[in-house]
Amino acid sequence: xxxxxxxxxxxxxxxxxxxxxxxxxxxxxxxxxxxxxxxxxxxxxxxxxxxxxxxxxxxxxxxxxxxxxxxxxxxxxxxxxxxxxxxxxxxxxxxxxxxxxxxxxxxxxxxxxxxxxxxxxxxxxxxxxxxxxxxxxxxxxxxxxxxxxxxxxxxxxxxxxxxxxxxxxxxxxxxxxxxxxxxxxxxxxxxxxxxxxxxxxxxxxxxxxxxxx
Numbered sequence: 001x002x003x004x005x006x007x008x009x010x011x012x013x014x015x016x017x018x019x020x021x022x023x024x025x026x027x028x029x030x031x032x033x034x035x036x037x038x039x040x041x042x043x044x045x046x047x048x049x050x051x052x053x054x055x056x057x058x059x060x061x062x063x064x065x066x067x068x069x070x071x072x073x074x075x076x077x078x079x080x081x082x083x084x085x086x087x088x089x090x091x092x093x094x095x096x097x098x099x100x101x102x103x104x105x106x107x108x109x110x111x112x113x114x115x116x117x118x119x120x121x122x123x124x125x126x127x128x129x130x131x132x133x134x135x136x137x138x139x140x141x142x143x144x145x146x147x148x149x150x151x152x153x154x155x156x157x158x159x160x161x162x163x164x165x166x167x168x169x170x171x172x173x174x175x176x177x178x179x180x181x182x183x184x185x186x187x188x189x190x191x192x193x194x195x196x197x198x199x200x201x202x203x204x205x206x207x208x209x210x211x212x213x
Contacts (some may be wrong), residue, residue, distance in 0.1 A: 006181035014043040016192065017105075021085025021112075022120065024053040028183035029141060030176075031084055037189050046072060050090075058122035061090050066125055073103035081108045081137070085150065085175065088113035088142075089123050092159075095136035096127035109191070110136040112176040113159050114150035128162045140165045143199050145173035145180075168199045 013199050016038055018031050019114055026030040035047045051060040072079050083091050088110040116124045142165055144155030151158060160167035174180035190196045 007041065014038070014041075014074050014113075014193070015075065015077045015079050016043050016045045016116065017079075017081045018045065018047040019065070019083040019087030019090060020047075020053065021087050021114075022053065022056060022117070024049060025084060027178055029084075029178050030182040030188060031082070031187040033184045034082070034192070035082060038192060041193060043192075044075075044077070050087075054125070056086065056120065058090070059126045059211065062093065065090060065094055069103045069105070069161075078107070079103075079105040081105050082111070082188075082192065083109065083113075084111045085114055085177070086123065088119070088159075089126055091136070092126050092128070092133070093123070095132040096129040098132050102136075104135070105137045106139070108133075108140040110140065110142045110159070110165075112144055112148055112151070113142070113155055114148075114175075115153050115158060117150070121146060126159075128159065128165050130162070130164050133163050133165065141198075142167045143168045143170065143176065144168075145176060147172055148175050150175050166198075170200070 008014060018035055022033055031047070035045050038045045048064060048068055050056065050064050072081075081091065091108060091110065092113070113126075116126075142160040142162070143164075144151065144167065146154065146169060148155065155192070156167045156169055170176070173182075176182050187196065187199050191199055
């Protein structure tokens with residue numbers, strides 16, 4: 001059931017595309033948890049396995065993304081894209097090459113985008129294109145920590161600041177993945193459903209991810 005009674009119709013109309021990162025979002029990853037939670041709230045959720053997640057290629061991932069966005073745009077409703085790690089980099093490449101006839105979405109969340117990864121040469125360097133990001137989505141938000149081992153340069157100065165998008169900086173939260181404790185993430189679910197404007201690492205009771213420790 002939708003957690004926000006006044007937003008019941010919004011939940012039913014919400015169409016969500018989840019983009020995983022390098023090697024996929026396996027096990028108890030928050031994206032694996034999020035998808036069925038959104039479906040239970042009445043949302044339409046697409047969570048494709050991108051081609052060859054262990055040895056990804058940007059061209060193949062772009063092709064899948066283009067197809068998924070066409071499917072997302074096939075029906076009415078708010079369109080949301082939730083990206084993690086390399087999925088964020090995929091989205092930034094897509095945004096930088098937006099054409100006038102490409103489907104536009106309403107909201108995008110970029111969670112823990114990595115810095116350059118030598119093992120994945122087709123994805124880097126990353127185009128940082130504010131106009132493209134604005135064309136690809138009505139609003140885009142970035143979430144990152146200040147100690148992400150995959151982005152030692154920092155997600156805020158590397159991506160959020162030059163793109164001119166809001167950033168939720170979560171201190172000491174690593175790569176915001178399973179290793180950092182991000183399995184169930186109620187704050188993320190609330191944000192997707194419109195119940196909050198930003199994301200925080202700890203709720204008022206001090207429990208991680210807004211859930212019991």
